[in-house]
Amino acid sequence: MQGKAYVAGVGLVPFGKPGTTEPYDQMAAAAVRHALDDAGLSYEAVQQAFAGYVYGDSTSGQRALYGVGMTGIPIVNVNNNCSTGSTALFLARQLIEAGVLDCVLAVGFEQMLPGALSEHWTDRPSPFARFDRLCEEINPWQVPLALRYFGGAGKEYMERYHVTPRLFARVRAKASRHGANNPGALLRKVLSEDDVMAAPLVFPEAGMTRLMACPPTCGAAAAILVSQRFAERMNLDRRVVIVAQAMTTDRPGTFEKRSMMALVGADMTRAAADLVYQQAGIGPEDLDVVELHDCFAQNEILTYEALGLCPEGGADKFTAESDNTYGGRIVTNPSGGLLSKGHPLGATGLAQCAELVEQLRGEAGARQVADARLALQHNLGLGGACVVTLYQRAD
Numbered sequence: 001m002q003g004k005a006y007v008a009g010v011g012l013v014p015f016g017k018p019g020t021t022e023p024y025d026q027m028a029a030a031a032v033r034h035a036l037d038d039a040g041l042s043y044e045a046v047q048q049a050f051a052g053y054v055y056g057d058s059t060s061g062q063r064a065l066y067g068v069g070m071t072g073i074p075i076v077n078v079n080n081n082c083s084t085g086s087t088a089l090f091l092a093r094q095l096i097e098a099g100v101l102d103c104v105l106a107v108g109f110e111q112m113l114p115g116a117l118s119e120h121w122t123d124r125p126s127p128f129a130r131f132d133r134l135c136e137e138i139n140p141w142q143v144p145l146a147l148r149y150f151g152g153a154g155k156e157y158m159e160r161y162h163v164t165p166r167l168f169a170r171v172r173a174k175a176s177r178h179g180a181n182n183p184g185a186l187l188r189k190v191l192s193e194d195d196v197m198a199a200p201l202v203f204p205e206a207g208m209t210r211l212m213a214c215p216p217t218c219g220a221a222a223a224i225l226v227s228q229r230f231a232e233r234m235n236l237d238r239r240v241v242i243v244a245q246a247m248t249t250d251r252p253g254t255f256e257k258r259s260m261m262a263l264v265g266a267d268m269t270r271a272a273a274d275l276v277y278q279q280a281g282i283g284p285e286d287l288d289v290v291e292l293h294d295c296f297a298q299n300e301i302l303t304y305e306a307l308g309l310c311p312e313g314g315a316d317k318f319t320a321e322s323d324n325t326y327g328g329r330i331v332t333n334p335s336g337g338l339l340s341k342g343h344p345l346g347a348t349g350l351a352q353c354a355e356l357v358e359q360l361r362g363e364a365g366a367r368q369v370a371d372a373r374l375a376l377q378h379n380l381g382l383g384g385a386c387v388v389t390l391y392q393r394a395d
Contacts, residue, residue, distance in 0.1 A: 005096035005225045007240045007391070008103075009039025010354035014184045015219035015342045017114075024056065024111035027220035028064035031347075032107050035222040036068075039236060043069035046224070047101045050088035052078040052108040053346035055120070064109060064220075082295065083247075083381030084108055085221065085349025090247050090387055092225045102230035108351075109220035110344035128383050130255065131263060138260055143203045146295075147213065149382065151206035152260040154298030158207070161313040165207030168297035169196035170319045172211055172339055175294065178325070179336025181366040186217055186342045196297075212297040217342025221350035223357075240360045244279035244390040248272040254384070261302055268386035269306035269378060276388045277308075282374065284308035287330055289359050289369040291352040292378040294337040303378060304332070307388075326369070334359065334367045349379040349387065360393040 011034025013027050021027060028051070036043060051061025061077040080087040085108030092104040119126055126132070132145065139152035154168060173193050179185040191211065199209035231238045248271045254262050277283055284307060292307065294300040301315045309330060310318035323329040335341060335355040338348065356375040358364045377389040 003097065003099065003228050005093045005242045006228065006231050006236070006238050006394070007223055007242065007353065007357050008226045008231060008236045009035040009037070009041065009224040010222065010357045011035035011038055012184065012221035012347070012351050012354050013219055015186050015217040015344055017186070018112050018216060018218055019114065021218040024053065024060065024109045024218070024220070025064040025067055027218065028107055028109035029067035031109070031220035031222040032065065032068050032105065035105070035224050039224045041103070041224065041234070044071055045103050046071070046073060046105045047103050048074045048095065049105040049107065050076050050078050050091045052084035052088040052106070053110055054079055054081060054084055055110060055112060055345070064107065080385050081381030081383060082293065082343070082345050083349060083379045083385045083387050084346040085351070086377065086379035086387035086389065087247065087349070087385065089223060089349060089353060089389065090245060093242055093245055096225050096227050099227070102227045104225050105222065106225065106350060107220065107222040108346040108349060110346040111218050112216045112344060114216065131383050134255055134258065134263060135260070138258060141203065141205050147203045147208060149260070149264050150296035150298045151203035151208040153264045153302060154208065154296070155206040156260045157298070157301060161316070163316050166193060166197065167301060167316050167319065168212050169193040171294070171297040171300045172196045174319070174325050175333060175337050175339040178334050178367065179340025182336045182340065185336045185340040186215065187340045208298070214295050214338040214343045217344045219342070219344040219347045219351070221347045221354055223350055223353050239393055239395055240357050240391055241394045242389060243392045244276040245388065246272045246275035246279070247385055247387045248275070250384045264299065264302070264382060265380045265384055265386055266302045266306045268384060269303055269380060269388070272386045272388040273307045276390050280390050287374050287376050288372040289331045289334060289356065290376045290378065291333055291335060291337070291355050293380040294333060294339050295343055297339065299380070300332070300337070307376065307378060331369045334364065334369055349377070352377045352379060353389070356391050360391055
């Protein structure tokens, strides 16, 4: 390892409902231009790019980036389900830290369709086949699979720790309060716990209401990573540095435990977080702000415990005492999270990066976490990969 990767620039475009945004290539190009402007660089300074998306044809990354410039650089297309954006960041960071390159772009984008996620290829083995079989055995309710996965995990959590769906409603209400302060959030209406509980049930057996699920959205986000030597030579912003990062995939326990919580990635999250804490020589108690993967309110609860923000079974107390928000122990999802912003799969991880960079620079406006110096990002892709990234204010 030659040195650390600094985040010199970030950019995103506001997320929107399917059918209301520009096409993916225009959104991605706009996010990249914002990141370049933020860094004070031209596209000619970029030596390599990683372009992440889930739903799209091969070389969509080239289509998007050719709208910014055609410099002949390597452009690598990345697809790792919901952790795609953070996977692009993971790859870019490795090249910088290894001393191979000095300036690398990570961009993520998604142009989604309305409604539940679906598989596009039915004439070949599904990467989810083993997951789906076990999910159906454990949780044989006739609801869309994404709801069955995360609602089932929430149901298991409730039964294991004797809590009610109000725990998840509490998380959703918190997300709405945070999202109300984010001009880029799709959903900005403040909700109460009662509002969340009164919404239509989408998985009655798990007590899951519609407001506990994030909406599908379209959008794009980007980050420019640079080496220290390049940043010094070009006089770039060096306030935010990646101090640790880990990606994990499934182990046999994902299936052998016959647990919905394990099946949706809680163990992957725990393993990735432990690696990051070891790399950085810190613990979760040292964190100031966290952006985590709240595709469902249920997953936010599982993630609190997998990241070590509270003890196992301690999420009810953690949220009831407001330790997950401003004035508490750690601010989680100050952006409003996926529950407020929506979830354009390829863009999500890089939008989390952009939020945390703004927090560490002190540029988050009404969302600002006071004196934020250590920020953790968690991005989960079912089936599966989990990426956890630790950022530090460097000055």
